[in-house]
Amino acid sequence: MSQPDDEILGKAYDHRLAKRLFAYLKPYWGRVALAIPLIALTAGFELLALNLTMAAVDLFLMPPATERLGFFSRLTASVFEALGGRPSPVDGVSVIGGLYLGLMLVVFGLTYWQTMLLNGTGQFVMYDLRRELFAKFQRLPLSYYDRTPIGRMTTRLTSDVDALNELFTSGFVTLFSDVVVLVGILLFLFLVNWKLALVSLFVVPLLAAVTAWFRVNATRTYREVRTRLARINAFLQEHLSGMATVQLFNREQREFQAFDAINDAHRRINIETIFYYAVFYPAIGFVSNVGVALVIWYGGGQALTGALSLGALIFFIQAMQRFYEPIQDISEKYNILQAAMAAAERVFKVLDEPLVITSPPTPKQPSVKRGEIEFRNVWFAYKGEHWVLRDVSFRVAPGQTVALVGATGAGKTSITSLLMRFYDVQRGQILIDGVDVRDFDLAELRRYFGVVLQDPTLFAGTIADNLRLGATDIDDARLMAAAREVQADAFIRRLPGGYQAEVKERGATLSVGQKQLLALARALAFSPRILILDEATASIDSETEGLIQSAIERVLVGRTCVVIAHRLSTVRKADCIIVMHRGEIREMGTHAELVARPDGIYRRLYALQYQEARPAARTTATGLPATAPLMPGA
Incomplete structure (x- = not known):
């Protein structure tokens, strides 16, 4: 069984999709260009703060021989000498402590601005994407809505766009920041002591193995969580909207058990996901502590022999603890990247949906809007050659009222949809005031119509x-x-x-x-010049129908009207009644003409419904005669 596209996850990185996503950053490239160096500076200042700790220990707390000072400690000593000589230990520690605090304040400011820039950019991109998606939904033909659930379209505009926002503000940015931190730490480690740096990296293969194990299992469970969540949403949407039926047929306990099973499956897969996270975090912590232990063992030995300063050893311990954070963060962001790429694919699938109903490059317009309608040998199918309309031809003069009657599926609503060009015919022509509807500007064409639905x-x-x-x-x-x-x-x-x-x-x-x-x-x-009444009085009581019918008669004055008939109170007064059967016009004429046909479809339906309606006329609650009998299945 194929999965709905809401449940499918693709690759964590797709160059094609990423390139297209980055196009949405183009209007805000200045913000991104400013944020990138801020990220690099933030990482640099954080590393600089670690080096200040080493300098404080080596220069003032437990100073070793000058030749054993680390690179940064020697650099700091040179700066002090250039400024007038190395201060006393108390003053030196105070100066370096102040510098450390100052660096942290700078990091705070840089982090604030990069967060404002990047998250603000993400909001702008979300705004643009949602605008573009909604505009596309407004232009898509009704055939797209026929085959696409509304919930899925809502997900495109909400959850999927949110996933892309997280990609811009957390995904790519976090990866960039983590890479900068990793490279910076490695650089400083090798500058301080390359042998100890190599020893500290012995645990990296173990770290990679733990990360790979977590990524594979977390990806699988993440996908299953989405699948089960989608099933919960589908179940809730169906049963909450149909709650009246559930209660009417006493299905509460049965449906509760069905929901309980779906909900339990969602709980179990979430617990499995928690298991992998519960193992991953302590495992990363344990591996990082193994690395620190190696640093203490080997670096401590070097410090005891005088080959390494105490400040450098403390720097290595702090740096190794900081080194494992980006690796852990990258692992955590894997599912974010994967979900965002899947969301991007779904969003672009909507944006790439072809617009099959569009205005022509050079639209035509009638010189006078009269409201004339003409169907010429129209054939239409929603799919393939499953014809809904077969060789339909008729003409409605300006100001006339035409009624369409027939059983469900006869093609009545399809005729009105084709008039407003929600769909295009496969064969034949539909003319409004002598102009093919496909030659109209869409907005101008639809200004012709007013529609009142059931x-x-x-x-x-x-x-x-x-x-x-x-x-x-x-x-x-x-x-x-x-x-x-x-x-x-x-x-x-x-x-x-x-x-x-x-x-x-x-x-x-x-x-x-x-x-x-x-x-x-x-x-x-x-x-409007043309009014379409699609079973406009089908769902109301007889008393209200009289009020509505009176209003309809007022609206019809001077307008062409197409009525999809349900009650004969509208049908009988129509200038022309078209009887549809299996997509074909079987009869056409006034009420009197059609009733007069001995073997006509309309006559048989009228006689049948009139007989069924007569008892109702004698038993109305108000004691007044009932309205005209109903037409079947219109």
């Missing part, structure tokens, strides 16, 4: 924000006029704050009917 989309914000959707040319007067026209103004003003009332996520505090009225008001505020 479940309208509302966003967090205010009522006014949801009606205006950021359009700067729609003022408050026009907004309120549109709301009054569809009879939404009354309920809006009853809300706390009126048009400035807060709308919760997905309009959770509003009824379905209220959301439909807002969707109609929004459509009217944008004044």
Whole structure:
């Protein structure tokens, strides 16, 4: 079984991906160029502080013979001589202590600035990447959303971009800093005493073996942790959104047991991961202590024979303890690098997704926007040659209302999606006011349309924000006029704050009917030439439907309308009804014409639904006649 790409980890370093990532640093190269020498200076001053310890011991605390002074101690003595002679031990220790404190203050300042520069750069890069990703998501065709889970796209914008931020601020930077420290320590070790330096490096092969063991096992468990976490997320997303069904069918205990098993697998692999870390850290500490023990054994012997100063021995002990830190740090950062490279691959996969629906280089535009629609021998399939529409042809004159009816999967919604060019046809043409939709500028084409869906989309914000959707040319007067026209103004003003009332996520505090009225008001505020009603009254009660239907009739005045029919209250008044069956047009005409056909599909459906609806008309709660019967499966 292939893994979802959220669970796959690649190489810890991929030159191709790294080169592309570094391109995002180009606008901020000045910040990076300033941070790099700060990193080198920080490492240099830290090493200099270690050397000051050696100089303090050799020059003032336990001074050996001058010929046995280390390189840095001799250099420090020369500086004192040039400044007027070597001070007394008390003064010398005070001076070197002050210098040490001063160096640490400089290291503090350098560390602060490099952190601000690099982490700030990481934030800028994250900002740019998220902007680019979101812009790409807005331009991708609906076919991409058909095959890609929303959770995966959210992960691209959040977790994956965060992983790349860690790469910039901790990954590459830490590696650079660690390399500088390692090289610097080795240089000073060999300058002080090359024999003792070689002895101190005897444990490096053992250190490399421990690190390799940890890296292999930590990589495996890290991958499995991500896999099990992905399974937890998938399970939670599915079952929390379907909690009503779980409770309805008394599945709580069964689903709890299923979650418990998934959760337990995640716990066990995390405990295994903890085991490797629990072994790795003490092992590195033990190996480093073995190195220090070798330094004390061999260096102590040299110090006793006078071949090595005590200051140099203390320097070696301190330097060896500092030497193992970068090696341990590099091992820890391996998974960060690996996760970041995998995240980069996933992010760039989205950014490289081809834009199959784009505006032409030289778009066309009708001289007059009338709202005429024409389908000419249209064939369409979402995949391969599994045709959803087969040789569909019809024409809707400006200002007419056409209704599409038929069973689920007949191709009704596909027709409206093709109109707005969410997909492109494989054969044939779709014309708006005589111009092929593929020749329009996409933004201009979609300004033609207003859409009211069965479940309208509302966003967090205010009522006014949801009606205006950021359009700067729609003022408050026009907004309120549109709301009054569809009879939404009354309920809006009853809300706390009126048009400035807060709308919760997905309009959770509003009824379905209220959301439909807002969707109609929004459509009217944008004044589209073509209105698409996709089962706009399918999910509301009969009383609310009357209100919505009255609003629809007001909105339809002077506009072309395409209705995906569910209730006959809309279908019967349409100028033309198109009956779809398995992607083909089987019948076309007015309600009266289609009902008059003895063996017509529409007549049979109408008769069937009318018979089913008649008892409902006699038993409505209000005692009033029910609305017109329903059309099946539209």
